Amino acid sequence: MLFISAFFPDNRGNLLFGIYLLGILTAIIVAILFKRILFRKKEAPFVMELPPFRIPTNRSTFRGMWGKGAEYLKKISSIILISSVIIWGFSHYPVKQAFDKDYEMEIISLETSYAKRILLAEDVQSDFLLQEKDNKRHRLEMEKQAELLEYSLLGRIGHFIEPVIKPLGFDWKMGIALLSGAPAKEIIVSTLNVLYKGDTESQNNISLIDKLKAQSISADNQNNSQLSPLTALTFMIFVLLYFPCIGTLVVISRESGHWKWGVFAAFYTTFIAWIAAFAVYNLGQLF
Secondary structure (H helix, E strand, O other): OHHHHHHOHHHHHHHHHHHHHHHHHHHHHHHHHHHHHOOOOOOOOOOOOOOOOOOOOHHHHHHHHHHHHHHHHHHHHHHHHHHHHHHHHHHHOOOOOOOOOOHHHHHHHHHHHHHHHHHHOOHHHHHHHHHHHHHHHHHHHHHHHHHHHHHOHHHHHHHHHHHHHHHHOOOHHHHHHHHHOOOOOOHHHHHHHHHOOOOOOOHHHHHHHHHHHHOEOOOOOOOOOEOOHHHHHHHHHHHHHOOOOHHHHHHHHHHHOOHHHHHHHHHHHHHHHHHHHHHHHHHHOOO
8 A cells, every 4th residue: 555655646446456356366377277287186076965054153253263363373473473583683783883974963963953943932933843853853763774774684685685676676675675574564564664764653654655756776777766656566566476474384384284385385476476576567668
């Protein structure tokens, strides 16, 4: 919804429906191909007489929901916790000591200059100045956080994988966002908020949307220097199709009885996502 609101405000519903429809069609096509290629063995028919269907009671529904939910959380909670800690550690270490500018001094200077202006201003104007000061301070803090993230192991990994995602129109920041979505894809938006210096205190992600529009995709890419609607669409398609969260992969491995199916699911979904995003991005550049 973030990219749809930023780049396709007039077609939000249609685009969101199209994204979901693409996911459904992709799942159907992949299922048909796998059935014909990987699972061609014919199974013996199994016939069992089913009991008459009855409307479930509220008690049985709640017990079934509670039992299945608890079982699912028990299976994946440890994996999600471990992966989240790893992502957090990679995004915070090593700690950068020398920054591009002295953020602490700039914050102190900002506080000092605004303190004098607020003291001499009237009530209405002082509230406005206070809000302006807080916004500028928050922007400096986000810039510092972005530098720390770029210097961290996660940032270095993002630069390392950039050649792979560059043909899709993505830069290292978007690569980091994709990697951070491994524990849960919901983390992608918060990661983008840090990387693109969005204002987390603003409502409806307005500040982040403006930043996404204005940010440069790559310093040396002069033909497509802005995060364009095409790049946003490509990114949404990739996020839709690439591997599910680690918890889902663990469940796939456990239910299938072998870890190789979880690894296979991660690789083939990412491959499909890359091919689809590459096709959309390069075809879109022709128009």
